[in-house]
Amino acid sequence: MEIKTIGIVGAGQMGNGIAHVMSLAGYDVLLNDISQEALDDAMELMSNNMARQVSRGKITEEDQTAALKRIRTTQVLTELGQTDLIIEAATERETVKQAIFEDLVPHLQPHTILTSNTSSISITRLASRTDRPEKFMGFHFMNPVPVMQLVELIRGIATDEQTFAACKDVVDKLGKTAASAEDFPAFIVNRILMPMINEAVYTLYEGVGSVQSIDSSMKLGANHPMGPLELADFIGLDTCLAIMNVLHDGLADTKYRPCPLLTKYVEAGWLGRKTQRGFYDYR
Ligand code: CAA
Secondary structure: OOOEEEEOOOHHHHHHHHHHHHHHOOOOEEEOOHHHHHHHHHHHHHHHHHHHHHHHOOOOOOHHHHHHOEEEEEHHHHHHOOOOOEEOOOOOOHEEEEEEEEHHHHHHHOOOOEEEEOOOOHHHHHOOOOHHHHEEEEEEEEOOOOOOOOOEEEOOOOOHHHHHHHHHHHHHHHOOOOEEEEOOOOOOOHHHHHHHHHHHHHHHOOOOOOOHHHHHHHHHHHHOOOOOHHHHHOOHHHHHHHHHHHHHHHHHHHHHHHHHHHHHHHOOOEEEHHHEEEOOOOO
16 A cells, blocks of 8 residues: 555654655655644744755755645644554653544544554554554654654554555655564663663762763763763653653563652653753753
């Protein structure tokens, strides 16, 4: 089955990045959020990010105009039922995601594929709440979506081969690389990345190094483009904590215990860049 239209749930950091790359690849996009302000902000951000790509010679002005025209926004979730492929990119909370899928199910076309951009939650469990576990899988982008080359594709226990092939074809059309992952907590990237970030927070908590020395050690000593604490601020400390909790609960190993300092920052509402304060102060 050829995918032509893509519905995206959530216009935040990930949702608008996904809409950006899908529209540039020629797909018609229907972007949904409960907040009109979030939809307006997402359109403005995509326009600015595309303008940056124009100025760097990555795309032309015509590409930008055509891509933005291919994106429609709606506050009505059920309208997405008319699309061929839905990518849910809402908050990383299982109850929120489940409620979205349950609301969508009665409005879907028979062929519509359901996917989640979850960074850690069980695809099999999310799929089991829908009428189509065989047409359900994980479609996990990395942030910033327009820049990062990887997309993790995660099969749930019931995902069929046509569904996987259709999603793989979309990743190919985006010019990105797919990594196939089995459905275990946090899949591949976050299974490895989050314990590293959590360990960096422990390193700070135990006073081994300052924020600056931890980050510059990993940038200059391990050639990472961002230090782990800067990256945690970029991803969102609430998301990092949620993923550590999924690892800790799902794998029942104390090596995944979230650092108490990470929990404390989240409790303080210091979530990183999005709240202007995390390990760094952006105010
Ligand atoms: N849209 C379009 N282009 C963008 C962009 C965006 N949102 N953000 C950055 N860019 C482009 C810039 O225009 C620039 O393009 P050129 O190479 O043509 O000049 C390029 O990306 C580099 O950007 P900058 O010059 O502004 O800054 P930088 O060199 O410091 O790179 C970065 C920024 C790409 C974010 C880099 O620091 C980086 O790779 N950081 C690590 C990111 C990472 O690890 N992401 C994964 C997070 S984990 C995840 O996402 C999974 C999860 O579930 C939590």
